[in-house]
Amino acid sequence: MKKQGNPNDPGATSGLRLLLCDATGKACGMSSLDEAWVSSPIQCFDNAVDMNPELIAVRFGQMPVGDSGILVELITALKRNSHTRRRPVLALLHSKHRKLLEEIHLAGADLVRYVGETMLDPPRLNQIIDGLNPDDRLAAHLAVICRFLHYNSMDSRHELIVCGAYLDRMVLGGDRLHQLCETEDHRQCEYFLNPRLNS
Numbered sequence: 001m002k003k004q005g006n007p008n009d010p011g012a013t014s015g016l017r018l019l020l021c022d023a024t025g026k027a028c029g030m031s032s033l034d035e036a037w038v039s040s041p042i043q044c045f046d047n048a049v050d051m052n053p054e055l056i057a058v059r060f061g062q063m064p065v066g067d068s069g070i071l072v073e074l075i076t077a078l079k080r081n082s083h084t085r086r087r088p089v090l091a092l093l094h095s096k097h098r099k100l101l102e103e104i105h106l107a108g109a110d111l112v113r114y115v116g117e118t119m120l121d122p123p124r125l126n127q128i129i130d131g132l133n134p135d136d137r138l139a140a141h142l143a144v145i146c147r148f149l150h151y152n153s154m155d156s157r158h159e160l161i162v163c164g165a166y167l168d169r170m171v172l173g174g175d176r177l178h179q180l181c182e183t184e185d186h187r188q189c190e191y192f193l194n195p196r197l198n199s
């Protein structure tokens, strides 16, 4: 049986180290007293209030950014609720996406890691949690990725990534996106240094 927190004392923890919300089907073996896994945002919110875990992790799978709204709302609710707002929230993202980072930053998430398609089992999660450091803060991730990345929806599942420093007319992908725009090297980009912006 899982240990229960004390909803009347938001500072008290249940001893639960981690509550993971992962609807991707890529979590397994999470049934110990130290960790709990749920697959829906509502379950996650309920368990976060009841169990007051030390850390709440929310996994965003590979999905159109519009579909991530319910998980962003979950983080917002966790950070507004008096019983859960002191608990750090770790967002586990599939890959770098500046717009999503901005949304979860506004929602109040504390930390970010990119996990791709990795199956999350207790050893892998412990490795991630034990390795968390200041570079995993939201602000640090946002500083790495170029602020001129713009994401235009093509349909319900696809986005076109374009450069806002080139009037949204340059489509980005491949090496340029991953090795320049999504890294600190973006600060040396000619368009970043001399942006052409809509007046």
Ligand code: SF4
Residues within 6 Å of the ligand: 146, 147, 148, 149, 162, 163, 164, 165, 166, 172, 180, 181, 186, 187, 189, 190, 191, 192, 193
């Ligand atoms: S091309 Fe340059 S300015 Fe445009 S998004 Fe990439 S790094 Fe930023």
